[in-house]
Amino acid sequence: MISATPSVFDASLARSGDAGIDAFVDRHAPDIDYTYYGAGKVALRDGLDGLVEPDENVLVPAYLSPAVVEPFRELGLEPRFYAIEETLAPDFADLEARIDDDTVAVMSVNYFGFPQPGLEQLMSLTDEYGCYHIDDNAHGPISVADGTLLGTHGDLGFTTLRKLLPVPDGAVLYRVADEVKTQYAPSPLAGSADRIAAADCRFVTTSAAETALGPLYQSIESMLDGADDPSSVDPGARYEATKASMSKLTAMVTDAADPDAIRTARRENYRTWQQVLADREDITMFYERLPEGISPYEFPVRARDPDAFLTALHDCGVVGAHTWPILRQSVFEADDYDTATRLSQEVVTLPVHQGIEPAAIEAAADRLQR
Template identity: 55%
Template sequence: MAMISEHPSLSARTLLDRRATGIEPFLERYTANFAFYGSGKAALYDGLAGLVTPGENVLVPAYLPDAVVEPFRDLGLEPRYYRVRETLAPDRADLAERLDDETAAVVTVDYFGFPQPELEAVASLLADRDCYHVDDNAHAPLSVDDGTLLGTRGHLGVTSLRKLLPIPDGAVLYCNDDSVAARLEPLSFAGVRDRFGVDDCRYVLESLAGDLLGTNATVRRAVERLVAERAVSVPDPKARYEAAKTPMSRLSAAVVAAADPTAIRRARRTNYLAWRRCFDSRSGVEAYHETLPEGICPQVFPLRTGSPQRLVAALERCGVAAHTWPRLAATVRDDPAYAVARRLARETVVLPVHQGVDPIAIEAVDDRLRRRATTASRSAPRRSVPRERRR
């Protein structure tokens, strides 16, 4: 059984589609001031470097991965977390309370490829404040809401191409305000590398190996056992951030130029809707969004459940790479004031919708989940009826 992997795989077809228009012309339809980087966090550092002063603070939503604040710390800013609501909208009262004269910027997030809920209210709150608005659109490079590209609704914004394409790195910095664009002085890690390197070759080989593991269950299980037997160290957030301070790789640039935005968005929307049909009538789960608005290119299919580990295990048995999201910052994990963010992080499960997924495979997963549920129901022990009620 082939795996429905977390990310699309790199193949010869990725670079040979002559019908593709590329990502850059797509971006140019919506904004003029943008630049490529190796990572979104490095891009954010570069964008803010000429705008902020060490000792100031930046407000970010509590429902975010722990590594997001690394560029702020690097700039000498104090990250402060504001509360979010169940809808992923900012808790405006909490946000307003945390704003002060030393707030340099406020970050909002377009979660899972959808527009930040209630963004207008946040913009209104910030209108009279002397601080910058960062539109964090890491999840959705191709999402357009009512004619506006997500990521371009603040003074500056970022998006991650690596979350969209089978590439080793890649991000975009948007300078949406003329004064911000004028003060940008790109550092050495801006732009694209001028040649292919060893890392590019390594990524191609790893992608080919990943394809083999995805199609050959025997090999995959053997590798999983080998990995389980050896301790694998994961770099801490700061180390990952520092390592990503490089220009976008030449391989990434080639894939970005060969990509077809229309086909990618169509495929992701089709797969998102296939998952929606799969879970529409299933008890114990709740999708985040009731509809899929025109122009939205979802990053994943997110849902909430009170039994996340059970759902992840069931999906893994069906060949789906699903997981909870995200790993919160320790500040948030340890503070009861962020109860909503902590609950969301426990209950949210994300499923792949990328362009490498065949919607027929999602339908097959739906079939297997239903069969398993029916089998479990039939095999469950029946409760005996007390003797006095058997009449």
């Protein structure tokens, strides 16, 4: 079975030399300030809090998970969605038309662990209009592009450890610009818990159940979760539920993780998907190139018939594939965002995490061929 996420029982947690996320960040972004949080959204709120006034607005891409704008709303800011291109670059004409005197920040997203296409143009635009640039790097905690740790391109940024490691929560807020560093006042949710909590034990038990039960566990989970049903997503409730410090379990795993080994494993799995799916005419790969330093979150493709492709994958044991993201209702219903809407229906992401052996991908692809 190829699951969506790695397990706490994976070998890539064994410490080898100067490992751990702290050491990785210190090595690749020595001049920034950073703080751990339970969730990226809370990190984002704390990072912006001292920089903004109610009734200002923030521009974010329409191609985004629904709860990500909740921290802006909590700060009294209006989230404004800008349209995107098929390449996931911003539609710059649309973006610029939405900027006004009250625009305080523009957010870019490093989708799937790859750098935001059009990043340089976006950065010159935020310079020109004098607004902050937020570098949303939820997907790529250990991706480094041309020597820069993703998430640290903007004035402030954040990343989500849950997307990389087998942990229940965890995020990092990066403060890059001097003004962001000086204005930062951490809320009580900053930092990590100093004790193991009941939720940590539950997470480990669940991870064990997942390892033992395999596909059966995934089916039970998705039945209980209603994960594929857009109406089951309540962005406000989802945001409120993440309001806790980073757990002790995450802190321990973060400290024990071996980022270089994890990145190597993810890259190998990415390349394996690339090879085994190369001849399929019903899908198009999103990124043909896997530049040095990139740690992919997933292997995204555009599928001609996403439901059929997902069913075929599932029947071959790839239970961790899914379309991404479920869009916010207001985006989904608006004509302005037809590219984001189409992509949210056609983009299927396949898991590449460090808990998967390339041989398992090859075996799944063999079954898929038949």
